[in-house]
């Protein structure tokens with residue numbers, strides 16, 4: 001299956017999950033492309049909306065995986081702006097977010113809901129893979145593996 005992992009990452013935490021997903025999916029024989037969303041400013045959180053530089057397309061894959069940090073208890077403005085650029089998204093689109101705070105109810109769940117709603121309006125049937133709550137350091141590796149396992153099992157179901 002051709003899978004595209006598109007992520008935004010300012011301090012490389014979301015990127016690290018994207019890289020782990022890439023590795024795990026390649027091990028299963030998938031054709032995986034990893035592409036970042038990039039911004040013109042180094043501090044896009046100071047812009048409304050943030051100006052984007054690189055906006056990966058999603059029309060050349062069977063499955064898209066989108067990853068974003070949580071900002072201000074919701075989805076990062078960069079991922080919001082990126083989703084607004086899309087005309088269509090693949091039916092099978094899988095989502096994950098990373099946040100500093102220790103519980104998904106402190107922004108992670110909301111960010112996933114915002115992402116899913118925007119994607120449904122682009123024709124996708126998004127599925128949530130999970131949240132990495134970075135403040136819970138001991139749980140980090142388990143949370144990342146849970147995201148990876150959720151992706152693998154979701155792809156198994158999609159055949």
Ligand SMILES: Cc1cc2nc3c(=O)[nH]c(=O)nc-3n(C[C@H](O)[C@H](O)[C@H](O)COP(=O)(O)O)c2cc1C
Nearest residue numbers: 009010011012013014069070071072073099100101
């Ligand atoms: C502008 C800004 C706002 C943030 N707001 C939140 C927040 O509301 N809740 C939270 O848990 N983390 C928040 N964070 C922390 C990031 O979500 C967290 O560090 C994330 O893992 C960063 O991912 P990245 O390294 O891929 O950019 C914020 C970070 C930034 C830069």
